[in-house]
Amino acid sequence: DIQMTQSPSSLSASVGDTVTITCRASQSISNFLNWYQVNPGKAPKLLIYATSILHSGVPSRFSGSGSGTEFVLTITNLQPEDFATYYCQESYDTPLYTFGQGTKLEI
């Protein structure tokens, strides 16, 4: 099975900052990598699929990059609504989807 490891596990930042979250796969997954935003009590949101393609309606301050085993989610000009937990998920080993353990972004 593919293992997904995110770093850091938590991150503190301020409104207006730029942050990066890293996701590493235990084997190459090409560009089959998705990012999600999860807030307690709310429906999780798909942010990015296929490593770098922004899902419809997602602000352009979110971006993704990487390939193979290392991937990065970048959020520029942090807004108050961006403070949440972020998960990467591989879609290479379809239909078995594995998530990272999450990165909590705090103010």
Next chain:
Amino acid sequence: QVQLQESGPGLLKPSQTLSLTCIVSGVSMSSDSYYWSWIRHHPGKGLEWIGYINYSGSTFYNPSLESRVIISVDTSKSQFSLKLSSVTAADSAVYYCARVIEVYTDYYYYAMDVWGQGTTVTVSS
């Protein structure tokens, strides 16, 4: 717009069977570009994919749960369901239903583009 809503009992005793239903609105479930999925989130841990079903009833389950899971679909009622048998405290989690979409660019990519808000399930004697 497309919406998913989970429903089911929030409290179970060990060894019981968890039964959850996801009502789908705003879209027909009868498309071969969609898969209907269940995911759970353990407190303090990451997300765990449970399994999915398509409109014709083809399923795939996480091997770690496969012996206890059944996912079914009723397109006439626009809903799909999860049954997890022999639950223990380790099955306490927030359970989400989600739609998996298939997007073709240079390859087929899959992602969960619409999620329900989740329902909390607690297993306790």
